[in-house]
Amino acid sequence: MTVYRLAAVLGLATMVLSAPEAMADRDVLHTERSLYQSIVVYEQGGLRCMSFYRRAVRGARQTCMKVANPNDLIFDYTKMMTAALYVVPEPARILVIGLGGGTLPKIFEKLLPDARIDAVEVDRAVISVADRFFGMRAHDRLRVHESDGRVFVKRAIGRGSYDLVVLDAFNQDYIPEHLLTQEFLTEVRQLMKPGSVLAANTYTGSALYAHESATYGAVFGQFYNLRAGSNRVIIARLGGLLSREELQRNADRHEPALRPLGVSKDWLLSRMSTDVDWRRDVRPLTDQYSPSNLLNNHR
């Protein structure tokens, strides 16, 4: 009975993957079918982008950089991620889960010359594309690990702590469901110490919003909730949030370095809300209950 099942799965996969290309106005630099996705690197209007779709789909860009100014931050969510530095101004050890084009590790590497950064990516092909096309070079202070994020975190428990943990393994189309549960966040929490900060790139505009909020709230308590368009970034701190004055001070400190990259402190500070704008009566996501992708399809 199972041979037919496998054949059906493979047939469907082939149909999805061989959709015709429609990228006429784009200069495609590289295409690759990795174990996890189809990777396309293209240039358009001075931007070099990585997409996991062969066809041009709106909002499906994973990562982009300006060819002329590779360090500029383009997406609102990457800008909002830098607000983590307003909460922990000088992290010595940083863990980034989910590499993409390496935008965030590169930014932290540039802003914090003394920080030691571990970046974790499950897809070997993404690691090599980040290196070849997005200037994401691994070295002593910036190590890239090919691993499932959850497995890396579990193995790292008890081997020192991180001052900043960045979760960037999610995109609009697919959520690794085992990276969005109370148990996983509790494991991440074990990698943190008082004063450590977690920054996560997440979702708005679906039933997932409330569930996700409940999940982060269950593990970290109150958090900063930053929103811009369809982007949402959650920033939590072990040991309580900072006062407005402290945030302001840290923002001032990073302003000279961040401003040239396209991030303004007023824009960011005004977004660091602690208001609860979600339904409180939903259940947190757990390893037993984690239909994140289904919830994200419920508008």
Add this chain to the structure above:
Amino acid sequence: MTSGLVFGIAGWSGFFVMALELLGGRILAPNFGNSIFVWGALIAVFMMALAVGYLLGGLWSTRRARVRDLGWLLGLQAVTTLVSVLLSDPVLDWIFEHVEDARYQSFLAATLLFFVPTMVSGMVSPCAVRLLVPRAPLSGRYTGLLFFVSTFGSAAGTILTSFYFVLWFEVNHILYGLSTVSIGLGLLTFGWSDGTAV
């Protein structure tokens, strides 16, 4: 009447296997992740368990043929699944600590937790064929129909689990529910007075 029950059991068994396989991925993910080799290990273990189950079920069917034997198989399917649910945390943690390579971790875990219930499910089909086929010239027709029912059951188990059950229930609760249905269906066979099909 009896053949209806036999077909029902074969269809349910197909449903059960695919639901267990999908939820198996969920059970392994917290320890071993969602990498392609985790799914590879899981699918391979299910295939091997079904293969061995077909073989053993075929051997068993030559000895005797009673509908209630299918009932026993369903009961065993339920009990071994419940044991796996209860043991999963300590087993997975032990493997995480003691096995280095992530591929063999997931392979070993899938084997320890899912081989036996899947093998037992595989034993259902050949036993069902034995009960259904009245004479040799009709064997192909009945076998084809049985494959249809059990594979259709697999498709239904896949769709319902991945589209709906995980949205409504917790993983363990789904497995408890599936096991309860198996036990109920198994008990039904004991009410069958003649004990043989056709």
